[in-house]
Amino acid sequence: MHDEAVSRREFSKSAVATIAALTALSAVEEACASLPTAESIQEDVTPAETSRRAELSGAVWTTWREIAHLARLAPTPHNTQPFRIRPVDPHTAEIVALSERFLPEEDHGNRYVASAFGIFAATLEVAAATLGVQVRVIPADSIDVAGLHRATLPTTLGTATIVGKMMPSIDAGLLDLRRTSRIPYLDRLVDAGVWTALRAIAESRGHRLLEYNDRDVVDATLRLNVDALIDNLGLDREREEIRHWYRTGPTPPFGDGLWERPLNQSAFEIRTAFGSPRLFHLPILRQRAAHRYLSTQRGTRHIVLLCGPFTTWPELVDAGRALFGIWVEMARHGVYIQPMGSMLTNPAYAARIAQRFAATDCWLVMRAGYSDVPPRAPRLESILL
Numbered sequence: 001m002h003d004e005a006v007s008r009r010e011f012s013k014s015a016v017a018t019i020a021a022l023t024a025l026s027a028v029e030e031a032c033a034s035l036p037t038a039e040s041i042q043e044d045v046t047p048a049e050t051s052r053r054a055e056l057s058g059a060v061w062t063t064w065r066e067i068a069h070l071a072r073l074a075p076t077p078h079n080t081q082p083f084r085i086r087p088v089d090p091h092t093a094e095i096v097a098l099s100e101r102f103l104p105e106e107d108h109g110n111r112y113v114a115s116a117f118g119i120f121a122a123t124l125e126v127a128a129a130t131l132g133v134q135v136r137v138i139p140a141d142s143i144d145v146a147g148l149h150r151a152t153l154p155t156t157l158g159t160a161t162i163v164g165k166m167m168p169s170i171d172a173g174l175l176d177l178r179r180t181s182r183i184p185y186l187d188r189l190v191d192a193g194v195w196t197a198l199r200a201i202a203e204s205r206g207h208r209l210l211e212y213n214d215r216d217v218v219d220a221t222l223r224l225n226v227d228a229l230i231d232n233l234g235l236d237r238e239r240e241e242i243r244h245w246y247r248t249g250p251t252p253p254f255g256d257g258l259w260e261r262p263l264n265q266s267a268f269e270i271r272t273a274f275g276s277p278r279l280f281h282l283p284i285l286r287q288r289a290a291h292r293y294l295s296t297q298r299g300t301r302h303i304v305l306l307c308g309p310f311t312t313w314p315e316l317v318d319a320g321r322a323l324f325g326i327w328v329e330m331a332r333h334g335v336y337i338q339p340m341g342s343m344l345t346n347p348a349y350a351a352r353i354a355q356r357f358a359a360t361d362c363w364l365v366m367r368a369g370y371s372d373v374p375p376r377a378p379r380l381e382s383i384l385l
Contacts, residue, residue, distance in 0.1 A: 070127030072383045074120045084385035091162040096154035104149040105241040114145045118320020130172035134164045143313045174331040181336035182264040185299035185369035205322035207308030221303045226290045228342040228349040233277035255378035262377040300367045307362040336371040
């Protein structure tokens with residue numbers, strides 16, 4: 001009888017484990033089918049769009065094509081690339097945003113995508129300057145930031161005007177140097193003078209750059225970020241929103257979204273995260289996932305926060321311009337970053353960051369340091385509209 005009871009108990013445990021495994025496998029297979037690959041991403045082009053592309057290939061639009069070719073390199077949240085340059089005449093273009101490329105479930109109030117307009121505007125001006133063209137970008141006077149994702153047509157966020165010619169700048173190469181690195185860093189402190197320069201850039205736009213290199217602070221923040229990433233997978237609406245932007249397979253020369261190699265994650269890891277997110281509620285799997293992710297963060301010596309006004313349309317544009325200035329200065333010094341937005345888009349974790357660093361107005365947390373050259377995330381081939 002005792003042997004029979006043990007046998008039944010072991011059979012029951014085995015059956016439950018088998019059912020759980022099959023359920024997880026089914027969910028992973030479903031996720032595999034729904035995550036895009038390079039081959040599955042096909043852009044539908046309407047006859048009107050074909051006609052417009054033919055028009056924009058004309059000689060009269062050459063300058064805007066050349067500017068757009070560099071401006072498309074601007075970083076955007078989750079590499080969604082929502083901004084387009086819509087030439088009106090040879091000297092004027094509208095900068096518009098496509099609502100289908102916003103992230104309203106994760107980016108509450110659309111503040112991060114709106115601030116990315118500031119990055120894009122600054123990138124466009126620098127792109128033009130490298131070509132010997134002086135461009136001024138003027139943001140729209142009033143934008144309903146929280147309602148941007150509900151627009152049914154492209155929303156005009158600003159106007160770019162060619163105001164003259166200038167000596168070409170030498171910053172074109174800096175635009176092409178990607179600063180985001182998700183691979184292990186080189187376990188070396190960034191020179192103090194670099195941080196002085198970066199703080200000055202932030203302060204020139206009314207923001208503060210806070211830098212920490214104490215190992216306990218760095219390690220604790222990296223662990224907190226892992227917890228936020230795992231917990232955010234349990235938020236169904238946010239998870240399903242960003243699922244659309246994850247890509248598996250070889251990184252194409254042109255594209256958008258988050259690809260496995262630049263992410264430094266395997267296709268299996270990505271598919272499991274979206275196919276069976278609740279598996280990570282199990283302590284042993286959560287621990288293993290956290291350990292695996294932290295292994296990609298080796299060598300991190302700095303945690304950096306950007307803090308300041310980040311609510312109104314003008315504040316968001318200025319914040320984006322501040323980040324662009326910091327981005328370019330980092331490129332000059334070979335410094336890489338990895339934004340850790342999951343801690344700030346989740347209110348519970350944002351409160352912990354505010355308490356830990358005694359700052360309630362921080363809008364970006366990132367790890368920073370020196371890195372080998374990471375795999376490149378793709379950009380769209382053209383952003384002219």
